[in-house]
Amino acid sequence: MPISESQARNIVGVLTEALPYIQKFHGTTLVIKYGGNAMVDDVLKQTFAQNIVLLKLVGLNPIIVHGGGPQIGEMLERLNIPTRFVHGMRVTDAETMDVVEMVLGGLVNQDIVSVINNNGGRAVGITGKDGNLIRARKLTLSQAAPELDVPEIIDIGHVGDVTEVNVDVLNVLVKEDFIPVIAPIGVGENGESYNINADLVAGRVAETIGAEKLILLTNTPGILDAEGVTIASLTSDEVRALVKAGTIRDGMLPKTNCALSALNNGVASAQIIDGTVPHALLLELFTDAGVGTKITNG
């Protein structure tokens, strides 16, 4: 059936609106954090993969860093391994770390790779151990307690902080037109594994590889103000004020922290968008309105 005149006008309008953005981003690298909560639905996974394949075909270089908190929790439950959280972080003993590595590096990573490849892309899955991409050290948490003179140090096991990023392996993959998909596992001095917050890994990879943009896909429409309204754009000073006021908290904190650090280290902009909206990536990159919250230096 031939398309109607108005449908034709719509299609032409959409493509024409996208043109200046395709020109602007052609040849640039984007680091995209794919949150565990945005990948629970099969339809969303398919549209995410289609968006990534399209970005690559129009000349952008997407690099994906994924989370997987809900998927790790599910597997620990299936295996009857009890789990405990301190300050929102999972206490990760050696047995739990094995599960984290299997779920993130095995199941979740390879699931994303195969959905992208089924949609015609060329994705390659790696963890931060491959090519020494992410060097890490144990993250220590301290907690002030009124009855103690010095803060109590809390051991949360194999939870890591990034010490060094070596992007050689990413440069090789991108140059050959592969799409890297990174599981947020780092390697310590003695070859031990660390579970690292994926936002943190995405931010550090973006600044080290010199990405044009850092995009964090999550499960809210963006950064919300105290009234729950999505804020379209924020400067780094405004972000700091919202953190101080307690409006930005919990899972949003590592996102804004890594965004501010990336902006300070050469990344032009960071965007927090709703990964539960189909095609959020295309709407953000290729439309005049954009979606979510854009953070810029200032």
Ligand SMILES: Nc1ncnc2c1ncn2[C@@H]1O[C@H](COP(=O)(O)OP(=O)(O)OP(=O)(O)O)[C@@H](O)[C@H]1O
């Ligand atoms: N000001 C704010 N605006 C929006 N969300 C906020 C704000 N402050 C805190 N949050 C919380 O941050 C959450 C997003 O972070 P969260 O760590 O839960 O998801 P994710 O990082 O996308 O997934 P994963 O950690 O599995 O990779 C939101 O669902 C919301 O509860």
Ligand SMILES: [Mg+2]
């Ligand atoms: Mg998170």
